[in-house]
Amino acid sequence: MLTKRMEIELNKQINAEYWSAYFYLSMSAYLEEKGLAGAANWMRIQYQEEISHALKFFDYVVERGGKVRLQPIDEVPHSWNGIIDIFEETLKHEQKVTSLINSLMDIAIEERDHAAKSFLQWYVDEQVEEESGVQTLLDQLNMVEGKGNGLFLIDKDLGQRVFVDATKKD
Ligand code: OFO
Numbered sequence: 001m002l003t004k005r006m007e008i009e010l011n012k013q014i015n016a017e018y019w020s021a022y023f024y025l026s027m028s029a030y031l032e033e034k035g036l037a038g039a040a041n042w043m044r045i046q047y048q049e050e051i052s053h054a055l056k057f058f059d060y061v062v063e064r065g066g067k068v069r070l071q072p073i074d075e076v077p078h079s080w081n082g083i084i085d086i087f088e089e090t091l092k093h094e095q096k097v098t099s100l101i102n103s104l105m106d107i108a109i110e111e112r113d114h115a116a117k118s119f120l121q122w123y124v125d126e127q128v129e130e131e132s133g134v135q136t137l138l139d140q141l142n143m144v145e146g147k148g149n150g151l152f153l154i155d156k157d158l159g160q161r162v163f164v165d166a167t168k169k170d
């Protein structure tokens with residue numbers, strides 16, 4: 001059984017993951033408008049990943065006998081200043097999510113909830129991958145100054161991304 005505090009905090013994180021999903025879907029729409037179909041695809045996959053993160057929390061709350069309480073999702077931004085700005089904001093956002101996951105882990109430790117600690121470790125590891133993947137893309141975009149042939153090739157590459165549900169792997 002989850003403690004009340006743990007249940008509340010896990011519910012907050014379900015909302016945060018859905019917010020992330022909306023955030024990336026909004027970026028996908030913006031990139032589509034700018035003619036960057038590959039980057040738009042990448043963001044759409046990112047959206048799917050966030051939904052899978054939310055559902056993993058959802059299933060866990062249910063599994064531990066807690067109550068899922070879905071809350072409204074705050075409005076997300078709709079415009080950015082080009083593709084470099086988009087990926088800078090993505091990196092900042094993922095760093096913020098990492099700190100949310102770390103805070104959840106701190107709470108699990110304070111609540112002496114060893115099961116939640118084990119569950120949250122998956123997200124701790126996932127955030128390392130999220131941050132490093134985005135940093136790599138940002139480095140590449142900066143190398144070509146977010147334009148020209150370089151951007152054309154990067155966009156083509158981003159168009160190859162497909163959704164793999166990492167939450168199904170341990
Ligand atoms: Fe759910 O990891 Fe990104 O936000």
